[in-house]
Amino acid sequence: MENVSSRTKKKALLLIDRVLSTAMVNTKNPDSITFFFSDTYRFYFLMSFMLEHFNENEISQEYAISLVPKKFASRIKRLQVLKQAVQLGYIDEETSKSDRRRRIYKPSEQMISDFYEYADNAVTDI
Numbered sequence: 001m002e003n004v005s006s007r008t009k010k011k012a013l014l015l016i017d018r019v020l021s022t023a024m025v026n027t028k029n030p031d032s033i034t035f036f037f038s039d040t041y042r043f044y045f046l047m048s049f050m051l052e053h054f055n056e057n058e059i060s061q062e063y064a065i066s067l068v069p070k071k072f073a074s075r076i077k078r079l080q081v082l083k084q085a086v087q088l089g090y091i092d093e094e095t096s097k098s099d100r101r102r103r104i105y106k107p108s109e110q111m112i113s114d115f116y117e118y119a120d121n122a123v124t125d126i
Helices: 006-024 031-036 040-054 061-065 075-087 109-122
Strands: 091-095 103-107
Touching: 031 040, 031 109, 040 061, 040 075, 040 103, 040 109, 061 075, 061 103, 075 091, 103 109
Parallel strands: none
Antiparallel strands: 091 103
């Protein structure tokens, strides 16, 4: 490993600094971002959920809990995180117009705003 270029090592250090400063130790993150960064499953869920939203895909309950591989959380935990995010107002839940039993999820307006704020602070080189 000693023959890693100094440029590659600098990139690795910058990546570590960016991840830690924008996710783990950033006290300026909105509560919604902090909620989703509290464990690995929530982090992957947020990123996957927002990607689906930005790609304008409809997100049902089953689809939402399938966004992250099962190895990160049990079905019960995946449902609990989704329901907790709804209760906290980070995700909106609606009844499908075509099937009243089906629930559709999307990020709340505040969550979208918080996510954009987080992205503005995390990504500085565009």
